[in-house]
Amino acid sequence: MNAFSSQTSPIIRELPDELISQIAAGEVVERPASVVRELVDNALDAGASTITVRLLGGGVRAIVVEDDGCGIPRDQLPLAFKRHATSKISSLQDLESVGTMGFRGEALAAINSIADCAVSSRANNPNDSKNAAWLLDGRSGELLATARAQGTTVEVKELFFATPARRKFLKSDATELSHCVEAIRRHALARPDVGFAVWHEGKLIGQWRCADARQRVQDVLGDDFIEASLTLDHGEGAVKVTGFAGLPDTARSRADQQYAYVNGRFVRDKVIQHAVRSSYEDVLHGGRQPVYVLFVQIDPRRVDVNVHPTKIEVRFRDGREIHQAVRHAVQGVLAAPRSSMQAMQAAQSAPSPAQAQLAQNPFQSDIFKRNQPLAGVYTAQSAINLGINEVRDVAQLWMPSAALSPSIPSTAAPTFNTTPSGLEESITWPLGKAIAQLHGIYILAQNAQGMVIVDMHAAHERIVYERLKHQLSTHASPDAMPVRISSQPLLIPATFAATPAEVATAEAHENSLSQLGLDITAFSAKTLAVRAVPTTLAKGDPVELARSVLAELAQHDASTVIERAQHEILSTMACHGAVRANRSLTLEEMNALLRQMETTERSDQCNHGRPTWRVISIKELDALFMRGR
Numbered sequence: 001m002n003a004f005s006s007q008t009s010p011i012i013r014e015l016p017d018e019l020i021s022q023i024a025a026g027e028v029v030e031r032p033a034s035v036v037r038e039l040v041d042n043a044l045d046a047g048a049s050t051i052t053v054r055l056l057g058g059g060v061r062a063i064v065v066e067d068d069g070c071g072i073p074r075d076q077l078p079l080a081f082k083r084h085a086t087s088k089i090s091s092l093q094d095l096e097s098v099g100t101m102g103f104r105g106e107a108l109a110a111i112n113s114i115a116d117c118a119v120s121s122r123a124n125n126p127n128d129s130k131n132a133a134w135l136l137d138g139r140s141g142e143l144l145a146t147a148r149a150q151g152t153t154v155e156v157k158e159l160f161f162a163t164p165a166r167r168k169f170l171k172s173d174a175t176e177l178s179h180c181v182e183a184i185r186r187h188a189l190a191r192p193d194v195g196f197a198v199w200h201e202g203k204l205i206g207q208w209r210c211a212d213a214r215q216r217v218q219d220v221l222g223d224d225f226i227e228a229s230l231t232l233d234h235g236e237g238a239v240k241v242t243g244f245a246g247l248p249d250t251a252r253s254r255a256d257q258q259y260a261y262v263n264g265r266f267v268r269d270k271v272i273q274h275a276v277r278s279s280y281e282d283v284l285h286g287g288r289q290p291v292y293v294l295f296v297q298i299d300p301r302r303v304d305v306n307v308h309p310t311k312i313e314v315r316f317r318d319g320r321e322i323h324q325a326v327r328h329a330v331q332g333v334l335a336a337p338r339s340s341m342q343a344m345q346a347a348q349s350a351p352s353p354a355q356a357q358l359a360q361n362p363f364q365s366d367i368f369k370r371n372q373p374l375a376g377v378y379t380a381q382s383a384i385n386l387g388i389n390e391v392r393d394v395a396q397l398w399m400p401s402a403a404l405s406p407s408i409p410s411t412a413a414p415t416f417n418t419t420p421s422g423l424e425e426s427i428t429w430p431l432g433k434a435i436a437q438l439h440g441i442y443i444l445a446q447n448a449q450g451m452v453i454v455d456m457h458a459a460h461e462r463i464v465y466e467r468l469k470h471q472l473s474t475h476a477s478p479d480a481m482p483v484r485i486s487s488q489p490l491l492i493p494a495t496f497a498a499t500p501a502e503v504a505t506a507e508a509h510e511n512s513l514s515q516l517g518l519d520i521t522a523f524s525a526k527t528l529a530v531r532a533v534p535t536t537l538a539k540g541d542p543v544e545l546a547r548s549v550l551a552e553l554a555q556h557d558a559s560t561v562i563e564r565a566q567h568e569i570l571s572t573m574a575c576h577g578a579v580r581a582n583r584s585l586t587l588e589e590m591n592a593l594l595r596q597m598e599t600t601e602r603s604d605q606c607n608h609g610r611p612t613w614r615v616i617s618i619k620e621l622d623a624l625f626m627r628g629r
């Protein structure tokens with residue numbers, strides 16, 4: 001029977017301390033990993049330089065965290081287990097600019113209420129060298145003299161022993177263990193200056209020595225991660241964004257390698273997640289999840305960390321400033337064409353024959369290197385400064401090759417030469433000199449590092465797409481006429497037999513069509529006429545283009561939707577406009593495509609997020625043939 005259904009009023013009581021702590025534990029301690037996180041937080045706050053975590057039974061049977069931090073003096077020890085007892089803040093002002101991981105003073109009390117706890121500690125007290133280390137039993141409150149070096153060890157045994165109902169929610173030991181390890185990895189990524197060791201059932205299962213930030217990320221997330229990621233280093237106003245963003249082709253089906261930190265604290269934050277997501281939007285395949293480690297530094301007064309019991313969520317005073325800074329940081333490194341960066345790298349360290357003969361595992365499977373850049377030294381702007389950006393208009397690739405030989409503009413870099421021959425130019429050009437076309441699909445080229453393979457349709461599609469987007473955005477200004485893609489009338493309108501739906505769509509979307517550079521009008525009830533097409537796509541098949549754009553438009557009827565779907569429509573147009581497979585290209589056309597790729601933003605991925613080129617270095621080729629052994 002419900003207390004409120006009886007006639008007498010219910011009695012209001014103060015809850016006993018133990019029960020209050022157990023209730024708090026419900027929020028703070030979900031599983032062993034939560035305890036690990038709290039204890040490592042405390043060790044870091046104590047200034048530890050080495051932290052050792054020992055686990056039994058996935059952390060359910062025991063969690064022991066040992067540090068060499070400042071320690072807790074004898075008289076303070078009993079306070080550590082008291083609710084709302086903390087050494088980290090003492091006023092509301094402190095709370096507003098808190099710089100420690102903890103500050104609520106409830107973790108140890110909560111954990112002690114649902115497990116068997118003990119703390120042993122030795123503070124740095126020069127006046128008391130004898131009897132300096134003490135052990136406090138969390139259950140009995142007994143304080144015993146012990147011996148140990150400076151620092152603290154917290155022992156947590158039989159988690160949830162007092163609350164068996166909660167123990168039932170735990171998963172297998174292996175699963176709990178993996179959560180514990182993940183909690184430590186999160187700390188380890190943020191604190192490369194601290195050494196970590198993790199033991200399970202007496203076996204060392206993870207160890208990260210002190211390192212620099214890059215080395216630590218490599219140690220924790222692996223060589224693959226670091227090799228295929230771009231370095232972030234971006235300041236905007238009061239916000240600083242550093243870290244690493246994975247190349248688009250390393251994206252995963254699960255969001256399990258996304259680490260975001262605010263002032264060193266791991267957070268799950270919608271603003272940051274959205275900013276990263278939107279940075280990858282144009283280069284990522286469908287629902288793929290990018291990988292990243294992202295550190296946001298901001299004045300602590302501009303972020304409230306006291307909005308969630310485990311502090312995994314934060315609230316920014318100005319979410320937009322964070323969103324923009326993160327977006328600019330990630331978008332910036334993703335947009336720069338990486339071919340050019342790689343060439344700069346190669347130019348700095350062109351492989352000598354001796355280097356090329358360095359022993360390597362000849363059977364390594366991953367010889368097709370991702371288009372990996374020299375991180376952080378190169379931007380799209382410097383590509384433009386190279387002066388090779390306006391070489392040629394490859395958007396017109398389907399034109400007879402005569403049309404592809406305009407003179408090179410005088411802004412071209414002196415090393416540029418229209419009739420490349422020999423190795424000199426191929427070193428200068430990031431994507432090298434075209435040698436041949438393979439099966440009508442791939443372009444083979446030779447550059448300073450070795451051999452480059454380009455998916456010509458995928459690459460060209462991106463170039464056309466970026467061009468169309470650029471046309472729509474550069475002419476955009478709030479008060480100007482609606483933006484239009486430049487359009488070219490056809491000498492003879494192209495007519496085609498259309499379905500009633502196509503005719504209806506063409507009529508309903510006349511404005512949108514003209515914005516897209518298309519003029520499609522009804523010729524008769526069953527015939528449509530294409531009278532103008534985008535200049536960029538002038539040499540394509542107008543009827544095919546009209547049909548695919550009408551099909552796309554039919555899916556998005558309201559005009560606002562069209563605005564949002566614009567990139568999709570442009571992408572469809574680009575695919576239509578891009579050079580087809582099996583179209584044979586002259587060497588000159590191939591070279592023109594390579595040059596355009598080198599200076600087109602996002603050209604390392606096609607519009608669907610797949611890579612457009614790969615390089616195999618001479619070193620890798622030598623290894624493949626066991627040369628120099």
Ligand code: ADP
Nearest residue numbers: 042046080086087102103104105106107108152
């Ligand atoms: P909070 O971290 O929010 O202050 P906790 O319950 O986690 O609350 O810890 C209570 C207090 O115990 C801390 O403020 C700190 O003074 C002390 N403490 C806990 N763990 C350690 C440690 N490993 N080294 C030194 N002091 C510690």
Ligand code: MG
Nearest residue numbers: 041042102107
């Ligand atoms: Mg704490």
